[in-house]
Amino acid sequence: MNVAARAAGPFLLSVSVLASHAVEAEPELFADTDAGGKLLVMLQSKDLAGLEIDLTAAGAEITHRLPIIDAIGARMSEAQLETVLQRNDSISRVIDDLAWEPSPELGSSDECPLKSAIELDWEGSNTSWTLFNKSDHPIHLAQGELQWPTRLGKLTGVAMATSSATTLSHAPGEAVDWLAGKTLTIDARATTAVTFSFEHAPTSAAEIQSDMQLSAALDDDCATELVPSYRFPLADSYYPSVSGAAVLHSHGFTGHGITVAILDSGLWEAPPSLRKNTRGEDRIRARFDATTGTEVNEARDESGHGTHMLSVLGRSDATTRSDAPSPSYRGTAPDADIVVVKAFGESGEAGFLDIVRGIQWVVEHAEALNIRVLNLSFAARPRWPYWDDPVNQALMRAWQHGLFIVAAAGNEGPDPMTVGSPGNLPYLLTVGAVTDSWTDTSRDDDYIPDFSSRGPTPLGHIKPDVVALGGHMTGIVPPGSTLSKDLPEYLLASGEFVMTGTSQAAALVSGLAALMLQIDPQTTNDELKCLLVSSAEPAIASDGRLEYSPFVQGSGLVSVRRALTIGERSCDQNNLDLAADLDGSQRFEGPAVFSSSAAPTLPDQQLLINDANSEKGLSASRRWGAEEHLKRLAAPPQNSPIDWVSIYAREQKRLKSLAISTP
Numbered sequence: 001m002n003v004a005a006r007a008a009g010p011f012l013l014s015v016s017v018l019a020s021h022a023v024e025a026e027p028e029l030f031a032d033t034d035a036g037g038k039l040l041v042m043l044q045s046k047d048l049a050g051l052e053i054d055l056t057a058a059g060a061e062i063t064h065r066l067p068i069i070d071a072i073g074a075r076m077s078e079a080q081l082e083t084v085l086q087r088n089d090s091i092s093r094v095i096d097d098l099a100w101e102p103s104p105e106l107g108s109s110d111e112c113p114l115k116s117a118i119e120l121d122w123e124g125s126n127t128s129w130t131l132f133n134k135s136d137h138p139i140h141l142a143q144g145e146l147q148w149p150t151r152l153g154k155l156t157g158v159a160m161a162t163s164s165a166t167t168l169s170h171a172p173g174e175a176v177d178w179l180a181g182k183t184l185t186i187d188a189r190a191t192t193a194v195t196f197s198f199e200h201a202p203t204s205a206a207e208i209q210s211d212m213q214l215s216a217a218l219d220d221d222c223a224t225e226l227v228p229s230y231r232f233p234l235a236d237s238y239y240p241s242v243s244g245a246a247v248l249h250s251h252g253f254t255g256h257g258i259t260v261a262i263l264d265s266g267l268w269e270a271p272p273s274l275r276k277n278t279r280g281e282d283r284i285r286a287r288f289d290a291t292t293g294t295e296v297n298e299a300r301d302e303s304g305h306g307t308h309m310l311s312v313l314g315r316s317d318a319t320t321r322s323d324a325p326s327p328s329y330r331g332t333a334p335d336a337d338i339v340v341v342k343a344f345g346e347s348g349e350a351g352f353l354d355i356v357r358g359i360q361w362v363v364e365h366a367e368a369l370n371i372r373v374l375n376l377s378f379a380a381r382p383r384w385p386y387w388d389d390p391v392n393q394a395l396m397r398a399w400q401h402g403l404f405i406v407a408a409a410g411n412e413g414p415d416p417m418t419v420g421s422p423g424n425l426p427y428l429l430t431v432g433a434v435t436d437s438w439t440d441t442s443r444d445d446d447y448i449p450d451f452s453s454r455g456p457t458p459l460g461h462i463k464p465d466v467v468a469l470g471g472h473m474t475g476i477v478p479p480g481s482t483l484s485k486d487l488p489e490y491l492l493a494s495g496e497f498v499m500t501g502t503s504q505a506a507a508l509v510s511g512l513a514a515l516m517l518q519i520d521p522q523t524t525n526d527e528l529k530c531l532l533v534s535s536a537e538p539a540i541a542s543d544g545r546l547e548y549s550p551f552v553q554g555s556g557l558v559s560v561r562r563a564l565t566i567g568e569r570s571c572d573q574n575n576l577d578l579a580a581d582l583d584g585s586q587r588f589e590g591p592a593v594f595s596s597s598a599a600p601t602l603p604d605q606q607l608l609i610n611d612a613n614s615e616k617g618l619s620a621s622r623r624w625g626a627e628e629h630l631k632r633l634a635a636p637p638q639n640s641p642i643d644w645v646s647i648y649a650r651e652q653k654r655l656k657s658l659a660i661s662t663p
Contacts, residue, residue, distance in 0.1 A: 041081060042353060042390060044071045044093040051088055058083045064293070064353045068360040069393040073353040095390070112222035113139055114186075115489045118472075118498050119229065120209055121193075125152075125201040128193045129226065131216060132489050133186040141184040143217035145175045146196065149208065153199025160184055161192050175213070184216075191488075206233050210438065227472070228438040234494055235321035237330040237474045238440050239312065239508055244560040246319065246328035248515050254278060255333030255514035257521070259285055260313060260373040261362045262507075263355065264306030265344035266299035268478035273317040274310050277335040278327075283314075285369045290343040290358035291350075302346035304481030308499055309377050311475025312507040313514075314338060332511025339371055344378070346482055352380075352391050359394040363401050372517050374403050375510040376428075377503035379410030379420025382458060387581060392425045399427045400578055404517075404525040406431060406510045408502040409464040410453035416551060416599050418453040419463040426457075426576055426588055429529050432464035433505040434557060435471025437617050443628070445618040448539075448552055452502055455551035456600050461590030462550045465529070466536045466558040468512075470505030472498050512560045519564065526574070531567030532558055537625030541610040544629070544640030547622045549609050550602065551592070557624050566654045607641050626651065 040063065045051045048065075051072055055062055058080045064073030070092075076084075085091065113135035121128045133139050148155065155170040158178050162185055170176050178196065186192050194216075202208035210228040217223035230238050240246040248254075256277070269275045269284065277283045287299040301307045315331030341358040344350040362374055376395075386392050395405055405428035410420035423430035433452040437445040448467060455463040477483045477497040484491060490498045513528060523531070538556035539547035546553075580586035592600045602609075614622055623629045626648040630636070636645055 038075050038077050039081065039096045040073065040075050040351070040353070042066075042071050042073050042093075042095045043084070043091050044069065045088070045090045046070055046092070047088075047090040048072060050090060051084075054084050054088045058087070060084065064357055066353070066356050066360060066390075066394075068363060068397050069356060069390055071356070071390065112218070112224075114141070114216065114218055114222055114224050116216065116224040116226065117489050118227055119233075119492055120205065120212075120226065121493060122202065122205040125198045126195055127198075127205075128195045129214060130191055130193045130489070131184075131186060131224070132191050133188060136188050138185055138187050139218055141186070141216050141218060142179065143215075143219075143223070144177060144179040144184075144194075145213070145215050146178045147175045147213040148172050148198065149211040151200065152202060152208065155196060155198055157197035159195040159197070204231075207231055230438055230440065232321040233474065233492070236319045236324055237311075237315070238436075239469050239473055240319070240328060240330070240332055241324060242436055242440050242469050243332065243508055243512060243558070245332045245512060245515060246325045248560065249328040249334070250325035253515050253518055254329065255314065255336030255511065255518055257337075257370070258333070258373065258514040258517045259337040259339055259369050259371045260333070260375060260510055260514050261339040261341055261371050262306060262309055262313065262375045262377075262510075263290075263341040263343055263358045263362070264309050264375075264377060265303035265348065266301035266306045266342040267310055267338075267340045268301045268304075268307045268476070268481075269298065270478075271476055273315045273330065274307065274476060276316060277337075278316045278318075278329060279335070283335070283337045285337045285339050286365065287340045288342070288358065288361045290341055290354045290361065291345070293357055296342075299340045299342040301342075301478055302481060303344060303348050304477030304483035304497070305344065305348060305377070305503070306340070306342070307481070308473075308475040308477050308483070308497060309375065309503060309507040310338060312473050312504050313375065313511040315475065332508055333514035336511065336514040337370070339365070339369055348482070350378075355391050356394045359391070359398055363394075363398050363403070366401060366403060372402075372404060372521075373510050373513050374398060374405045375507055376405065376407040376422055377506045379408050379412075379423055379453065379502070382421040382424050385459060385587070386421075386425050386457070387584075387587060389421050389425075391422050395422055395425055395428060396578060396582055399525060400582065402525055404513050404528050405429065406506050406513065408506040409433075411451045411501050411503075413452045413454050413552075414450040416454050417456060417458065419455050419457055420453060423453070423463060424457040424459075424461070426461050426590070427573075427578060429466070429509065429532065430464040430554070431470075431502060431506045431509050431558075432467040432552070432554065433470030433500070433502045434467045435500070436469060438472065443557075443624050444622070446557070446624065447614060447616050447619065447622065448548055449500075449616070451500075452552075454549075456590055456592035459589045460592035460594070460600075461588075462554065462592070462602075464502075464554040465533050466509070466554045466556065468505040468509050468558045470502055470508070471500050473500065473504040473508075474498050475504075509558055512558065512563075515560060516563060523569075527569040530569050530571035530573055531563045533573075534571050535559055535562035535565075535567035537562065537628075539614065539622050539624055540626070540629040540642075540644065541612075541614075542621045542623075542632070543610070544637050544642055544644060545608055545610045546642070547610050547614050549605070551600065559625075565658055566651050
């Protein structure tokens with residue numbers, strides 16, 4: 001008998017703040033006993049019936065029946081566990097200490113406590129900027145700068161709640177110290193608003209925000225800045241158009257007939273755009289509470305995370321900006337049917353036995369509910385090889401069952417080997433994040449932010465598989481949820497919530513998968529992964545090398561348009577043998593080269609990968625895809641380490657053949 005003891009327990013999906021956006025931190029793992037001193041234990045055995053008899057006889061409380069991984073979860077004392085182990089020699093594995101602790105406070109004591117609202121509040125020619133003190137002690141601001149466009153005219157005044165208004169007459173141009181020698185005090189856990197008065201009112205509040213530079217600081221190490229804005233934030237969520245989904249919407253492909261399961265914190269069903277599809281029809285097919293093991297009429301979302309994921313994946317209200325494809329919608333797959341699986345609690349905590357139970361329920365009901373896609377927008381530090389992780393064991397069965405599984409890479413970058421579990425599982429599609437720098441019309445400023453987790457996995461696999469838009473994604477969260485209470489600076493006046501992370505990137509790709517399955521329902525999960533990976537566009541440096549390592553960008557930026565045209569249905573996925581992996585006869589390692597003195601590399605990495613750090617924001621070097629790389633060159637490259645000319649020629653040949661064969 002092989003007994004592995006005291007493995008760490010539950011996932012925790014917590015939230016921290018990074019740069020100017022809300023970014024979920026990688027879930028922590030905790031281990032503890034309950035108040036009565038009993039352990040929550042997972043036992044694996046090929047004889048589950050006999051094991052249940054022995055557990056019951058020993059007085060253990062059975063909490064989870066998990067035949068998908070040949071396991072039972074039970075609460076028991078150490079003495080009861082010892083009795084069961086002595087009685088039953090069919091037990092192959094024991095993991096104890098699975099009870100969860102309360103989650104820690106969001107944020108940390110060494111984090112800059114000064115935060116600011118993500119949008120300005122305009123009233124005529126006056127605008128207010130709200131500042132937040134996220135600490136338990138007062139803070140005193142002594143630094144503030146403002147630059148504004150000439151169309152606003154002069155800055156005529158600044159008003160702060162803690163002092164009398166200052167009358168000014170500053171013309172636009174150089175930056176102005178808006179504090180003017182004063183100190184602004186913000187009490188503990190309090191907010192304050194600073195109002196700026198200008199000579200003229202803006203014609204568009206959103207556009208003017210992107211042209212303003214506004215900051216406040218406690219010191220050089222603690223500052224906050226006003227972020228830019230999309231042109232029409234109330235009319236569009238932008239990620240469907242940036243990802244190509246909006247064009248498919250305009251051609252009638254909206255995910256209709258495909259069911260996506262979202263394993264997360266539940267769903268707030270009050271907004272019709274989440275509960276109903278574009279036709280006004282109810283589209284929530286089922287709700288399963290994995291924390292109790294029961295189907296429910298409502299999977300209440302106390303956290304808000306699951307609701308935000310569905311917003312990205314399937315929000316069904318229409319895009320209304322005039323220059324958008326028509327019709328198009330605010331979510332990626334607005335007509336997809338939805339199955340809600342609740343496994344995470346109010347603070348983002350979850351036991352992995354609950355997660356396994358949720359996966360098992362999805363597999364059991366996949367055929368009846370036509371579940372084709374499973375979205376997993378969470379990540380935790382891997383504790384075992386991928387084949388020994390109980391969550392991954394369940395997901396391997398789910399993949400074998402035909403489910404297409406999308407997982408977030410995690411938000412623990414930029415260090416190597418930070419991709420979390422279940423994103424470390426070779427079979428499923430793992431997604432890292434890209435931000436578009438608040439511009440929907442140019443990709444030259446799209447970059448991979450530091451938070452997006454990097455590969456390789458501990459077994460050398462290249463992860464993430466692809467990257468997708470995950471920066472400042474607008475969605476819905478329930479009023480009073482953890483996200484709305486703890487991060488009010490990311491709430492918009494419209495009531496929407498702006499969030500950043502690989503969770504959002506994964507939800508976006510799950511929606512794209514639903515669109516592709518509507519177009520071709522016969523596509524298998526292996527084929528769908530190959531289509532998306534083989535057609536992704538890598539970031540390329542001006543010298544022809546890759547701008548980012550495959551450990552950072554995978555195969556590149558996902559493109560649904562390219563996946564549907566030049567994507568290949570066969571890829572390295574075919575080299576994996578899932579059946580052999582499941583029966584333990586074969587395991588799979590990736591190509592990464594490990595060293596005790598250096599970061600993991602790939603063979604010939606120095607020849608193929610740019611070793612300079614890629615710029616954040618607009619880049620003179622970085623271009624996404626062979627076409628954009630070759631366009632910016634004066635002549636075809638002679639000494640490029642990668643033959644982008646031939647790659648582009650093959651793509652064009654494929655596109656031409658499709659045009660000829662289409663009636």
